[in-house]
Amino acid sequence: MNNLIIAPILLPMILGSILILFTQKIHIQRILAALTAIALLFVSFYLAYVVYLSPDQIITLELGSWPAPFGIVLVADMFASLMVILASLIGLVCLFFAFKTIIHERQKYYFYPFYFFLLTGVNGAFLTGDLFNLFVFFEVMLISSYVLIVFGGTAYQLRESFKYVVINIFSSILFIVAIAYIYGITGSLNLADIAVKVAVLEQQGVINVIAILLLIVFGLKGALFPLYFWLPKSYYGPPSAIAALFGGLLTKVGIYAIIRVFTLIFTHNPEFTHNVILIIAGLTMFFGVLGAVSQFNFKRILSYHIISQVGYMVMGLGIYTPLAVAGAIYYITHHIIVKSALFLFAGVTQKLTGTYELNEMGGVIKSYPWLGWLFFITALSLAGIPPLSGFFSKFALIIAGIQEEQYFIVFVSLLVGLLTLYSMMKIFNNVFWGEEQYLDEKTTVKNANWLLIPIVPLVLLTITLGLAAEPIFQYSLGIAEQILEPSNYINSVLNEY
């Protein structure tokens, strides 16, 4: 029992509620939001520290003191606490970017409250240990994302957001159906309890159907093949600060749920479920990167890259060895940091040039060298060039694939890495090099270097993650060994009578 677990959920929720009162006073909102985001980062680090030092490296909190299978339980293991750290970090960075880039008048339309409600939903989804509670936190997150994705209300945003909302409501309905089936079969909603009962029932027939149904639900939220069609268009609409938050966090919540469910509950028939996941991972990587290669638009290329990299994370789960899962966790860490940074770079260049189209930009690096070279480092990290973080995470995945003799998926992932490098270089050549095209005179930004300040920590982090690969990878390996041994989780949750 430890009340610290609920802090990452309560902090943003209380602040979001308070900020509703101050919608007209932007300065008060900003000060409160910045202080809370910093506090949230410290709290999440402290939570991870406590989890790391606790005996089983898992701490639980039974809400309302109802014992585990009957009440809702919050569980923080090492994986969940790492994800909460990443969510808080990206929340802080994108918040500071939003201060500078989102138009003042628009900030009065409940931007900050919904921003923090989104963080509430994300942190809650990471920390909960109950399937229906996961659904509720998903909905908290999604309702906030519906509001943020139409933020600004341009015709394009309204058109694409309508589809985004309908698709996500549909996936939530499927989630309710899956919950109904699970409750009908096991009579429980606690993840640990379901895991025990599925082990007794032997995983076949209906339980496999439920596993694939949950894979479809989380795959819709996490943009897996063939359910990714909504993502590129939807993420093109909102302002860059919001797009960076979404690109970094939202799809990863779906991936987190897939990893949690398929390492805890549906582990008894891996030759069926995990092979399906592996095939899907290969297709996701390949088609996502093909989309990126075909586009000529800064933000759309980045959106398609989200899809291809979600494939890498799921590939780690599909190979299903400790090394592969550790690679996937390392990759999630790297991807959240780098992808958010790239979306923020897209926002900065859009502020300078007034466009996202690659053909209409050029030679930005002459006027803004810092912007150009920082982008260059981040782009190389995304493509997986040593000594940056992207290389080591892919390296672990590929080594794991070769050890398991899954040569085809290794080939696909290397090919995708090559095409990723090509599309990132396409951006670099067209935007930063070449003939200097005229910069937008109407630009509202007097000095773009101020906009770079929120991004610099992310670039430093990707360099650090690469140079300190060994300790970080050991940490990931510890997480992987922990989540691949479901008995740890089950005993921690159920033995607190």
Next chain:
Amino acid sequence: MEIMMIVYIGVLFTVGTYMILTNVILRIILGIILLSHGAHLLLLTMSGLGETSPPLLGENAISYADPLPQALILTAIVINFGVTAFLLVLGYRTYQEHQTDNLEELRGSSDE
């Protein structure tokens, strides 16, 4: 009773799916509403409809209905109510902005 409910849920899902596949904004929203009703009823039915007794466990209760699915449905209905209200407003604003409620015209090309 369960068989009747299952058939009814199937009808709801069928009609909801048909409505979602039409190309008018309002019909799609109605289809979403029908689908969610189907899902909520399924949640109730899958856990067994139980006896005619209330979901209360007194001192000497002989039989009682399972209270948990009713709590789950209550939560799901409230969430769905809020989301549907938002979706109606979003659909209306989309119609205002584009002067059409036909999704064929709201398709959007890939090169804009």
